[in-house]
Amino acid sequence: xxxxxxxxxxxxxxxxxxxxxxxxxxxxxxxxxxxxxxxxxxxxxxxxxxxxxxxxxxxxxxxxxxxxxxxxxxxxxxxxxxxxxxxxxxxxxxxxxxxxxxxxxxxxxxxxxxxxxxxxxxxxxxxxxxxxxxxxxxxxxxxxxxxxxxxxxxxxxxxxxxxxxxxxxxxxxxxxxxxxxxxxxxxxxx
Amino acid sequence: xxxxxxxxxxxxxxxxxxxxxxxxxxxxxxxxxxxxxxxxxxxxxxxxxxxxxxxxxxxxxxxxxxxxxxxxxxxxxxxxxxxxxxxxxxxxxxxxxxxxxxxxxxxxxxxxxxxxxxxxxxxxxxxxxxxxxxxxxxxxxxxxxxxxxxxxxxxxxxxxxxxxxxxxxxxxxxxxxxxxxxxxxxxxxx
Amino acid sequence: xxxxxxxxxxxxxxxxxxxxxxxxxxxxxxxxxxxxxxxxxxxxxxxxxxxxxxxxxxxxxxxxxxxxxxxxxxxxxxxxxxxxxxxxxxxxxxxxxxxxxxxxxxxxxxxxxxxxxxxxxxxxxxxxxxxxxxxxxxxxxxxxxxxxxxxxxxxxxxxxxxxxxxxxxxxxxxxxxxxxxxxxxxxxxx
Amino acid sequence: xxxxxxxxxxxxxxxxxxxxxxxxxxxxxxxxxxxxxxxxxxxxxxxxxxxxxxxxxxxxxxxxxxxxxxxxxxxxxxxxxxxxxxxxxxxxxxxxxxxxxxxxxxxxxxxxxxxxxxxxxxxxxxxxxxxxxxxxxxxxxxxxxxxxxxxxxxxxxxxxxxxxxxxxxxxxxxxxxxxxxxxxxxxxxx
DNA sequence: TATGAATGAGCGTTCATTCAT
DNA sequence: TATGAATGAACGCTCATTCAT
Numbered sequence: 001x002x003x004x005x006x007x008x009x010x011x012x013x014x015x016x017x018x019x020x021x022x023x024x025x026x027x028x029x030x031x032x033x034x035x036x037x038x039x040x041x042x043x044x045x046x047x048x049x050x051x052x053x054x055x056x057x058x059x060x061x062x063x064x065x066x067x068x069x070x071x072x073x074x075x076x077x078x079x080x081x082x083x084x085x086x087x088x089x090x091x092x093x094x095x096x097x098x099x100x101x102x103x104x105x106x107x108x109x110x111x112x113x114x115x116x117x118x119x120x121x122x123x124x125x126x127x128x129x130x131x132x133x134x135x136x137x138x139x140x141x142x143x144x145x146x147x148x149x150x151x152x153x154x155x156x157x158x159x160x161x162x163x164x165x166x167x168x169x170x171x172x173x174x175x176x177x178x179x180x181x182x183x184x185x186x187x188x189x190x
Numbered sequence: 191x192x193x194x195x196x197x198x199x200x201x202x203x204x205x206x207x208x209x210x211x212x213x214x215x216x217x218x219x220x221x222x223x224x225x226x227x228x229x230x231x232x233x234x235x236x237x238x239x240x241x242x243x244x245x246x247x248x249x250x251x252x253x254x255x256x257x258x259x260x261x262x263x264x265x266x267x268x269x270x271x272x273x274x275x276x277x278x279x280x281x282x283x284x285x286x287x288x289x290x291x292x293x294x295x296x297x298x299x300x301x302x303x304x305x306x307x308x309x310x311x312x313x314x315x316x317x318x319x320x321x322x323x324x325x326x327x328x329x330x331x332x333x334x335x336x337x338x339x340x341x342x343x344x345x346x347x348x349x350x351x352x353x354x355x356x357x358x359x360x361x362x363x364x365x366x367x368x369x370x371x372x373x374x375x376x377x378x379x380x
Numbered sequence: 381x382x383x384x385x386x387x388x389x390x391x392x393x394x395x396x397x398x399x400x401x402x403x404x405x406x407x408x409x410x411x412x413x414x415x416x417x418x419x420x421x422x423x424x425x426x427x428x429x430x431x432x433x434x435x436x437x438x439x440x441x442x443x444x445x446x447x448x449x450x451x452x453x454x455x456x457x458x459x460x461x462x463x464x465x466x467x468x469x470x471x472x473x474x475x476x477x478x479x480x481x482x483x484x485x486x487x488x489x490x491x492x493x494x495x496x497x498x499x500x501x502x503x504x505x506x507x508x509x510x511x512x513x514x515x516x517x518x519x520x521x522x523x524x525x526x527x528x529x530x531x532x533x534x535x536x537x538x539x540x541x542x543x544x545x546x547x548x549x550x551x552x553x554x555x556x557x558x559x560x561x562x563x564x565x566x567x568x569x570x
Numbered sequence: 571x572x573x574x575x576x577x578x579x580x581x582x583x584x585x586x587x588x589x590x591x592x593x594x595x596x597x598x599x600x601x602x603x604x605x606x607x608x609x610x611x612x613x614x615x616x617x618x619x620x621x622x623x624x625x626x627x628x629x630x631x632x633x634x635x636x637x638x639x640x641x642x643x644x645x646x647x648x649x650x651x652x653x654x655x656x657x658x659x660x661x662x663x664x665x666x667x668x669x670x671x672x673x674x675x676x677x678x679x680x681x682x683x684x685x686x687x688x689x690x691x692x693x694x695x696x697x698x699x700x701x702x703x704x705x706x707x708x709x710x711x712x713x714x715x716x717x718x719x720x721x722x723x724x725x726x727x728x729x730x731x732x733x734x735x736x737x738x739x740x741x742x743x744x745x746x747x748x749x750x751x752x753x754x755x756x757x758x759x760x
Numbered sequence: 761t762a763t764g765a766a767t768g769a770g771c772g773t774t775c776a777t778t779c780a781t
Numbered sequence: 782t783a784t785g786a787a788t789g790a791a792c793g794c795t796c797a798t799t800c801a802t
Binding site: 019020095101102113140142145146148149155156157159163175179181182183185186187188 | 210288289291292295303304328330332335336338339342343345346347349350353364365368369371372373375376377378
């Protein structure tokens with residue numbers, strides 16, 4: 001019922017489908033079931049919906065992680081589940097992911113990117129801190145900066161994986177394993 | 191004299207300056223010193239110049255690496271120089287980098303991305319292979335997949351660093367050091 | 381106030397003046413006193429206004445015929461008035477007539493031509509039927525197909541007449557008389 | 571081998587295929603197997619080839635008539651063969667016919683139309699004169715003006731017939747018979 | 761004569777945004 | 782708040798024509 005929320009959801013749907021350039025405001029409002037003018041009561045321009053979309057995407061991802069990752073388990077297992085979750089998420093939103101980033105880049109909203117990613121960084125930092133407390137990763141690891149590095153490498157690896165329309169599943173698996181090992185060594189996961 | 195090359199260079203300049211949306215084909219041809227129609231003799235659309243730009247960017251980066259990285263030196267030093275080079279390069283081309291990626295994403299050229307990155311991957315793979323031969327990194331490291339991971343983490347880290355218009359230099363340095371350590375541990379650099 | 385009607389009228393005016401190729405959509409909307417984009421709310425392309433123009437032209441002609449032809453008079457006189465009316469009409473709209481036909485031919489609207497001409501055919505058929513009822517034309521005449529033939533010969537004759545920019549009036553008159561006689565014999569007008 | 575002739579033939583082919591607007595000079599020269607610039611050695615503009623095309627079309631038609639119409643036969647039979655020939659010819663060149671007319675109309679070449687049609691008019695006039703000498707048509711018939719009228723009605727009738735993409739053959743036949751009778755009555759064919 | 765790369769004026773169309781209701 | 786018809790600036794692309802070779 002909340003109009004703003006409906007607009008964001010509709011925008012996610014049509015951007016995901018058509019990309020930025022080929023998406024018209026008229027497509028968004030049609031999908032949202034509202035009038036063209038109404039859009040501008042909630043967002044000042046076509047692209048100004050982007051930060052809201054990005055926020056939604058990150059929140060969705062964090063929710064998925066909360067669901068898929070067993071915080072009580074061994075860190076190696078947590079890491080594996082994180083990787084699987086990020087990969088799956090990116091596969092679904094790959095196109096949109098690039099578009100949102102580009103959409104923010106086109107405007108002056110780009111610096112909000114970090115802020116939007118904050119919940120993801122924070123979540124990962126907490127995982128690392130707890131793992132360190134439980135001596136499941138090396139003492140030298142600095143949780144906050146490592147969180148950013150871990151997120152960065154998982155996402156860039158997933159992007160490489162899903163660049164191709166239909167990569168063979170075993171290739172993906174091989175990549176995931178290499179990634180897991182790489183991160184485990186980096187963090188001295190025991 | 192080579193028209194195609196002049197177009198690519200001009201496109202790099204104006205895209206870097208103005209972004210994609212605000213760049214008109216007329217801007218590109220003006221910068222290249224050719225007629226509007228001539229552009230379409232070499233590229234079929236505004237965005238179809240993107241792969242050529244990407245290629246140019248990667249080649250430029252590899253040249254810089256060749257110049258800045260001492261292949262005879264210790265691997266730890268090489269790694270540091272690679273990081274510094276990639277960071278510097280991204281600072282200069284940050285905007286363009288995102289734009290090219292988005293530009294490829296808008297069209298169906300995205301899958302060419304991997305192919306375009308190939309020279310960078312190949313170069314890095316060679317470095318890792320040699321380091322392994324010289325026992326400067328762990329035996330368990332698989333050069334080819336690790337090359338992709340290393341490149342991915344360096345670039346994503348650099349992107350995070352330069353997201354803000356004017357990040358404090360010491361913050362950048364701290365990040366670089368964390369990154370270096372992360373990769374060194376991952377590769378068991380001795 | 382009806383926008384669509386205003387567009388059609390404006391299009392008739394500027395096409396008549398300049399021909400198809402030299403008419404820009406911007407000319408039409410300027411003449412209609414509306415914005416460029418508004419045109420595309422009513423017609424999907426520059427040429428898609430053509431059928432509407434053709435319809436208007438035929439309706440105008442039928443109105444003129446209704447006015448100039450005395451249905452109560454002898455058929456020979458009616459025929460003469462029809463010829464004069466069609467000639468006069470074609471003189472005014474000669475250029476446009478060819479253009480509309482060509483405009484329809486360029487698109488896939490050509491088959492609508494018959495449909496658009498229908499009012500004219502119907503009117504002429506009625507004239508022939510009544511004349512036959514009153515025994516002013518031969519019994520052998522089949523009104524419907526003859527109507528098409530009569531209209532065809534009058535128009536093609538008029539086109540030949542006004543092919544030249546300024547044909548001498550007596551030449552035109554001679555042609556009209558030859559045409560009248562031709563049709564009278566064909567129909568056995570008494 | 572004659573370049574000019576090859577251009578005209580190529581132009582006929584591509585105009586017939588694509589219409590005027592969608593035909594580019596580059597299409598014509600490609601079909602003619604010559605270079606772009608060469609076209610302009612023979613014709614001053616894209617449309618200035620039109621009169622030559624029209625001439626070719628008329629000459630082709632007259633040749634067909636010479637072949638199909640038995641000058642020694644009864645006039646009624648001649649008329650029938652003329653009708654059949656014109657119908658067949660128009661079916662093949664229907665699209666081009668309208669286009670050439672429109673092409674001439676767009677430029678200032680339109681007045682050449684009569685001149686181009688002259689061979690057809692002359693041929694028909696000869697037929698009527700001979701028929702009159704042999705007392706196969708009425709004395710009142712004036713051959714020259716009647717020739718124009720007969721040609722006009724046959725062509726307009728054929729145009730009506732082939733307006734539809736695929737008209738039923740029996741409908742066409744019915745139309746031809748009505749046309750034949752109409753003209754026979756008009757000329758008092760015995 | 762012949763070539764075909766280069767030209768650049770020109771235009772149809774799109775679509776984000778506005779505003780009277 | 783909500784509407785959606787109207788706006789009009791903006792631009793990618795085409796293609797007839799030219800001209801140096």
